Amino acid sequence: MPRLPLGDWTDSAVTYLRDHFGPLFDVISAVVSGMYDGLDAVLQAPAPLLLAGILAVLALWLRGLTAGVLAFAGLAVVVSVQQWDEAMDTLSLVLVATVITIVLAVPLGIWSARNRTVSAALRPVLDFMQTMPAFVYLIPGIFFFGVGQVPGIIATIVFSLPPGVRMTELGIRQVDEELVEAAEAFGTAPRSTLLRVQLPLALPTIMAGVNQVIMLALSMVVISGMVGGGGLGASVFTAISQVDIGLGFEAGLSVVILAMYLDRVTGALGTRVSPLGRRAMAAAASPRGTRLWKYRPQTSVAVVGIVALALTAGGMGVLGGGDEKAAVPEADDVGKGRQVDIGYIPWDEGIASTYLWKELLERRGYEPKVTQYDVGALYTGMSAGRVDFETDSWLPVTHRSYWEKYKNELDDYGSWYGPTSLELTVPSYVKGIDSLADLKGKGKQFGGRIIGIEPGAGMMKMLNDTVLKKYGLEGEYQVTTGSTASMLAQLDRSMKAKEPVVVTLWSPHWAYSEHSLKKLKDPLGAWGKGDGIHTLARNGFAGDEPKVAKWLRDFRLSEKELTGLEGAVHKAGQGHEQDGVRDWLDAHPGLTDRLAPVG
Amino acid sequence: MYRLQAEHLYKVFGADPEDGVRRLEAGAGRDELRESGTTAAVIDASFDVREGEIFVVMGLSGSGKSTLLRTLNGLNPPTAGRVLFDGRDLTALSPRELRRVRSHGISMVFQHFALFPHRSVLQNAAYGLEVQGVGRREREERATRALELTGLSGWGDSWPDELSGGMQQRVGLARALATDADVLLMDESFSALDPLIRRDMQDQLLELQRSLKKTIVFITHDLNEAMRLGDRVAVMRDGRIVQIGTPEDILLRPADDYVSSFVHDVDRSRVLTAGTVMEPPRRPDAGDCRCETVAPRTPLADVLQVSARVPHPVAVRDQAGEVVGVIAKERLLAALGDHDGPVTPCTGDTAHAAPPAAAPGVPAQPRKEAASA
Numbered sequence: 020m021p022r023l024p025l026g027d028w029t030d031s032a033v034t035y036l037r038d039h040f041g042p043l044f045d046v047i048s049a050v051v052s053g054m055y056d057g058l059d060a061v062l063q064a065p066a067p068l069l070l071a072g073i074l075a076v077l078a079l080w081l082r083g084l085t086a087g088v089l090a091f092a093g094l095a096v097v098v099s100v101q102q103w104d105e106a107m108d109t110l111s112l113v114l115v116a117t118v119i120t121i122v123l124a125v126p127l128g129i130w131s132a133r134n135r136t137v138s139a140a141l142r143p144v145l146d147f148m149q150t151m152p153a154f155v156y157l158i159p160g161i162f163f164f165g166v167g168q169v170p171g172i173i174a175t176i177v178f179s180l181p182p183g184v185r186m187t188e189l190g191i192r193q194v195d196e197e198l199v200e201a202a203e204a205f206g207t208a209p210r211s212t213l214l215r216v217q218l219p220l221a222l223p224t225i226m227a228g229v230n231q232v233i234m235l236a237l238s239m240v241v242i243s244g245m246v247g248g249g250g251l252g253a254s255v256f257t258a259i260s261q262v263d264i265g266l267g268f269e270a271g272l273s274v275v276i277l278a279m280y281l282d283r284v285t286g287a288l289g290t291r292v293s294p295l296g297r298r299a300m301a302a303a304a305s306p307r308g309t310r311l312w313k314y315r316p317q318t319s320v321a322v323v324g325i326v327a328l329a330l331t332a333g334g335m336g337v338l339g340g341g342d343e344k345a346a347v348p349e350a351d352d353v354g355k356g357r358q359v360d361i362g363y364i365p366w367d368e369g370i371a372s373t374y375l376w377k378e379l380l381e382r383r384g385y386e387p388k389v390t391q392y393d394v395g396a397l398y399t400g401m402s403a404g405r406v407d408f409e410t411d412s413w414l415p416v417t418h419r420s421y422w423e424k425y426k427n428e429l430d431d432y433g434s435w436y437g438p439t440s441l442e443l444t445v446p447s448y449v450k451g452i453d454s455l456a457d458l459k460g461k462g463k464q465f466g467g468r469i470i471g472i473e474p475g476a477g478m479m480k481m482l483n484d485t486v487l488k489k490y491g492l493e494g495e496y497q498v499t500t501g502s503t504a505s506m507l508a509q510l511d512r513s514m515k516a517k518e519p520v521v522v523t524l525w526s527p528h529w530a531y532s533e534h535s536l537k538k539l540k541d542p543l544g545a546w547g548k549g550d551g552i553h554t555l556a557r558n559g560f561a562g563d564e565p566k567v568a569k570w571l572r573d574f575r576l577s578e579k580e581l582t583g584l585e586g587a588v589h590k591a592g593q594g595h596e597q598d599g600v601r602d603w604l605d606a607h608p609g610l611t612d613r614l615a616p617v618g
Numbered sequence: 619m620y621r622l623q624a625e626h627l628y629k630v631f632g633a634d635p636e637d638g639v640r641r642l643e644a645g646a647g648r649d650e651l652r653e654s655g656t657t658a659a660v661i662d663a664s665f666d667v668r669e670g671e672i673f674v675v676m677g678l679s680g681s682g683k684s685t686l687l688r689t690l691n692g693l694n695p696p697t698a699g700r701v702l703f704d705g706r707d708l709t710a711l712s713p714r715e716l717r718r719v720r721s722h723g724i725s726m727v728f729q730h731f732a733l734f735p736h737r738s739v740l741q742n743a744a745y746g747l748e749v750q751g752v753g754r755r756e757r758e759e760r761a762t763r764a765l766e767l768t769g770l771s772g773w774g775d776s777w778p779d780e781l782s783g784g785m786q787q788r789v790g791l792a793r794a795l796a797t798d799a800d801v802l803l804m805d806e807s808f809s810a811l812d813p814l815i816r817r818d819m820q821d822q823l824l825e826l827q828r829s830l831k832k833t834i835v836f837i838t839h840d841l842n843e844a845m846r847l848g849d850r851v852a853v854m855r856d857g858r859i860v861q862i863g864t865p866e867d868i869l870l871r872p873a874d875d876y877v878s879s880f881v882h883d884v885d886r887s888r889v890l891t892a893g894t895v896m897e898p899p900r901r902p903d904a905g906d907c908r909c910e911t912v913a914p915r916t917p918l919a920d921v922l923q924v925s926a927r928v929p930h931p932v933a934v935r936d937q938a939g940e941v942v943g944v945i946a947k948e949r950l951l952a953a954l955g956d957h958d959g960p961v962t963p964c965t966g967d968t969a970h971a972a973p974p975a976a977a978p979g980v981p982a983q984p985r986k987e988a989a990s991a
Contacts (some may be wrong), residue, residue: 201732203693205746205797206721207716215748219736294736 033159044163047173050114055168059111065329067103071095073328074280080321081287093222093276100269101594106277108250112168112243113236113281116175119231124180125225128187129213138188146171146179153178153242156394163248166400171243171252179235183223186228190221219294226289233285237278245393247362247400253275253391257593260365262511264502266593346385351617354385361389362397362406367529368436368552369411371584372576375598376410378604379615380567394421395475401557407564408556408571413439414552417477417525428558434551435574436581441478441546442536443469443486444524446514447535454540455490458521470509471520474500478523481545481546483512489545498523510534510595527581527591570615580607621701621833622667622690627699629685632656635697648856660696661684661857667801668849670831676844677854683837686854687803690835691724692716697823703801721749725794729806733787735779739765739789740774746797757796765789767826784815791823795830804836808843820846841880844847845869845889853877866894886954887919895953896934896943905933905941914942917956925950 037044043289062070071094079087097106132137153174160170194217202212218225251274258267267571359380363373373389380387400406402425412418412430422429445452452461471479479498487493502510506522507530512521514534526529526538554571561568576584584603591599604610630638630651638656639699648658659682671685677683688694689700692708701708703719711719720726720972725746733742741748743764747757765774778786787807794802808816820843827834827852838844844851845865852862853873861873869889872878893914910924911933925932952958 195732197728197730197732197733200693201726201728201734202745204691204720204728204803205724205749205793206717206719207749208717211749216734220734 027233033162037162039267048164050167051119051164051169051172052167054115054118055111055172058115062107062111063104067098068095069328070107070198071098073325074144076321076324076328078280078284078287080318080324081284081291086283086287090280093280095278099271099272102251102254102270102273105249105251105254105270106273107238109237109252109274110277112175112240112248112250112276113233116172116179116236116239117233118230119172120176120179120183120236121229123176123189124183124228124232128182128184128225128228129191129218131184132188132191132217133213141184148177151180153239157242158247158399159400161396161405162403165403165405166247166390166396167405168243168248170246171239171248174246175236176238178239179232180237182231183228186231187221187225190224190228191217193224196221204582220295223289226293230282230285230289233281234278237281240274244391246396247390249390249502253344257365257389257391259502259504262507263593271511281420282576298454319394327577336512347382349418351382352384353617354380354383356384356386357564359366359385359387359564359567360405360407362392362400362409363389364397364409364411365391366411367585367589368527369409370596371588371600372410372435372552374588375604375614376571377585378569378597378600379611382611383615383617385567394418396423398429401425401555404428404557404559406557407560408432408554410435410552410554410571410574412523412553412555413477413550414553416481416547417441419477420480421477422555430558430561432554432568432571432574434557436576436578437551438549439526440549441481441523441525442538442541443482443521444536445519445521446510446517446540447537448517449519449537452539453537454542455492455545456542457484458492458539459490459495462492463497464519465521467496468521469496469498470506470520471498472503472506472523478525482516482523486541486545493561496521498501527578527585574614619669621669621704622835623662623700623702623819624665624686624690625702627660627663627686627689627696627701628658628697629660629682629689629694630656630658630697632982635962636898640844654782658682658857660689663699663854663857663859665852665859665862668835669832671849672827672834672836672847674836674838674844674851675854675859675927676841676846676848676851677840681854682857683839683854687805687835687837691720691726691803705893721746721797721799723799724801724803725797725799727787727790727804727807730810731778732781732791733786733789733793737778738774739770739776739778739781741797742778743774743792744925745793746799749750750797760798761792761796764792767795768792773822775930782815783811784819785820787811788822795826795832800832802832803832804834806839809838816843823847841884842888845884852892853880864865865889866891870894885919886956887922890918890953892918892921892932892934892945893943895949896945897949899933899941899944904931904944905935909933910942911935911984912945913937918950922950922954 063071071091074094075087075091078090097103127141131141150614156177157170157174157196160173162171164173191213193344198216199212200219202216207215240248240250240252241255244250244256251270254270255267257263257276258265258270359372361376377387377389383561390406392406397406397409398421401409412422412431414422414434422431443455443458452458458465469482471482473479479500483498487496487498507522510520510522510530511534521539522535524538530536554574555573556568584600587603587606588596588599591602628639628642630636630642631639632651634656638651638658641651642658642661648661651658654880661682661832663686665673675683685694689696690703690708692701692711695709701710703723708716708721710720732746738747740758742762744757744761747760752760762774763925764769765788768791770785770788770792773781773785773789778789781789787810790807808819811819823834824847826832836844836847838847845868850862850867851865851868852859853868853876854860855876861868861877863871866889868877869881869884869886872881891914892912894916896914899905907930909928909930909932912921912924912935914934914936916934921932924946925945931944931949933941934943934945936942948961
């Protein structure tokens with residue numbers, strides 16, 4: 020069977036599209052991100068509890084008192100676990116994706132309901148869209164649209180379009196043929212038949228489709244969080260990367276609350292907009308059923324309530340907007356409010372150094388924006404010029420494959436910390452195994468497994484290609500793939516049970532201070548020399564911001580400084596990284612001027 | 619004057635309908651076509667519908683009658699043949715012109731009512747006018763009038779599913795009447811109703827027809843309904859029209875065994891009228907007494923009651939009061955029993971045989987006369 024170069028074709032097709040249709044993608048990107056930013060600004064403006072009130076009144080109007088109270092309670096929980104801003108980001112993302120999806124899906128569904136050829140041609144395409152794992156098109160999406168919300172929204176649209184199209188088609192096909200015939204028999208033109216008969220009768224099914232679209236969009240937020248989509252997805256992604264079970268639950272619960280709210284509200288909206296649903300509702304509202312918990316305000320009352328709350332919220336937004344940031348002294352204001360995009364992967368030294376630079380740049384009058392990414396997305400985004408710099412590239416070894424691929428689009432600003440080391444590690448209670456060479460013949464003891472991390476990590480490639488070979492461990496050990504989080508969870512579990520386990524780990528890592536561990540020696544030097552942690556920037560960033568580039572090139576931290584900084588950030592806790600940085604900088608006067616000299 | 623004329627209509631479904639028509643014209647049967655995957659729904663149907671008449675097309679399910687009906691307003695364009703509406707060939711019209719004919723000239727009433735569930739009764743009745751582009755005020759007035767005609771005053775604000783079957787079909791009828799189209803196509807319109815309601819609706823249609831004088835093509839599988847409603851009846855079998863005639867024609871002179879087996883179950887007392895079975899008065903003084911008489915259009919069911927009360931043959935008077943015929947009891951029995959000819963004398967046990975003098979033989983009346991009476 021000859022090898023079909025399908026992958027190569029796809030690769031060149033993507034490159035071709037990027038090179039020749041760049042402006043088109045830029046327009047799409049601008050439109051989508053414009054919609055997102057606009058909506059997000061509206062949702063972020065009011066005080067959280069006020070907006071929760073507005074949303075609760077909406078639920079009250081659509082479904083009654085119980086729903087209104089529950090909605091408010093649920094949203095208040097989101098506020099109280101400090102996920103509100105993220106939740107509103109996610110809501111904006113979901114709503115924008117849903118609106119675009121519906122605008123595309125309904126006409127497509129109508130078309131395929133009226134034309135069997137279209138329906139037959141569309142079906143495999145829809146299957147493809149729905150079942151193709153999102154990551155497969157998410158990364159190319161970054162080529163076209165850059166990192167941030169847009170590829171997330173596009174991926175969400177691709178994923179949630181199929182049920183929208185299918186339900187529309189089904190709804191229209193389900194309309195009794197005799198009714199369509201009756202319309203024709205009275206001389207109705209085809210388009211008019213669609214508007215007068217088919218669409219109104221298909222509306223409940225179409226609304227069920229819209230509901231599905233929203234639910235699927237919500238299920239995509241975590242994935243879009245990995246490419247810088249922000250919102251609750253980013254919270255969840257952060258939490259699972261750092262094995263932060265508490266944060267994971269809080270963010271996950273917020274997704275659930277948002278999902279239930281949207282599901283119930285759109286479900287009720289479905290009955291509101293369809294003539295048949297309105298009828299059924301009128302019939303259900305029999306005179307005896309006026310119990311308090313079934314109370315639903317009149318539309319006018321609800322509108323007045325929402326407007327009143329919105330006005331209050333708007334007023335507070337305007338009043339509260341001014342005092343967000345302390346003014347930067349004139350002398351230090353190098354940045355003049357220019358924006359700098361910093362990307363990071365959620366490794367501890369990455370988080371610490373990124374927030375250090377965020378704080379430093381703010382003190383110098385810049386408006387830095389930090390976004391968390393999956394490692395592939397980060398490099399792709401930087402090479403496409405959407406991210407200005409990042410501070411956590413382990414070179415020349417760990418991230419070599421990314422560097423090789425993108426080195427033409429990136430500048431290396433040098434190492435700010437090093438050397439690091441990669442290693443296989445066992446708990447210190449595992450006796451008699453101190454070096455990689457000792458592993459030979461002990462496969463049974465470890466179940467023949469080495470607990471690995473993400474399959475894309477440079478370290479995994481080295482382990483499989485070089486380290487195992489050099490020590491003759493091939494065949495005896497299988498390297499399991501998973502994630503850093505799952506590796507750490509497995510380590511934790513095995514140590515609790517005092518079981519022997521061997522994991523892939525690297526220094527510096529907080530696990531060494533948390534657990535009593537033993538790094539296996541590497542007498543043959545199979546892991547190579549230790550990496551330095553490098554700062555990488557997009558081509559041209561040095562030209563745009565020479566000052567920042569110089570600061571970054573001169574950036575150095577000692578081991579004591581880095582562990583101190585990581586400790587401070589860790590102590591401040593999730594969501595307050597920058598406060599930790601501030602405390603640490605305050606405890607080290609003069610460091611700001613050393614790292615980012617104004618003169 | 620003919621409102622609708624069908625000329626050699628064919629409707630064939632399948633991969634190559636035209637080829638199907640050619641083979642049918644060459645004498646191939648419906649079953650032969652079916653073997654090659656082609657279905658002939660209507661085969662060589664020709665008929666004329668006169669102004670103001672109810673023309674019933676009767677046949678069992680699968681006989682092609684509903685398909686035939688849909689060729690008449692172009693919902694289902696014929697594979698071959700022409701449909702003339704007031705002399706205009708519908709098959710040659712553009713889709714837009716055809717839609718105009720449907721909205722202004724030919725209305726339709728459906729078997730399962732086909733009311734729009736998302737519209738109120740009034741909005742349903744006004745649907746055709748809405749398509750015509752009539753303004754809201756006028757169309758609601760006209761729809762209200764149509765609802766009054768069908769006995770639904772005051773139901774305009776209800777919803778179709780709140781109405782009984784019979785009432786729903788009245789809405790369907792009102793919707794068809796509201797457009798002022800004077801040709802009505804009715805597709806098994808009363809078949810989904812239970813027998814009592816069906817009878818009611820038939821009566822109401824006949825009464826409406828007396829004042830409105832629409833031209834109606836009515837499809838049914840129910841022969842009694844066909845006989846009751848039809849001025850003329852076309853009987854369809856396997857896609858072909860096997861006989862067209864007045865109900866009496868069909869009943870008294872079935873064209874073939876199929877039709878005669880079909881009419882076997884018909885309630886003859888309701889289809890046959892005094893005029894068709896009466897004989898010329900044999901005595902000049904017939905009808906001089908003050909006994910009850912009947913009119914030529916009186917159904918035999920009613921003649922029977924009169925006959926039971928009158929000691930001699932029932933006299934038949936026309937509108938001018940002239941006696942145009944008489945019906946003896948024996949004649950009545952023979953007509954109802956579909957017996958044609960003299961009574962067979964009994965053989966053997968003479969003790970029970972009626973004396974010949976007491977049984978005045980019913981003279982065999984030539985059928986042609988009966989038909990012309």
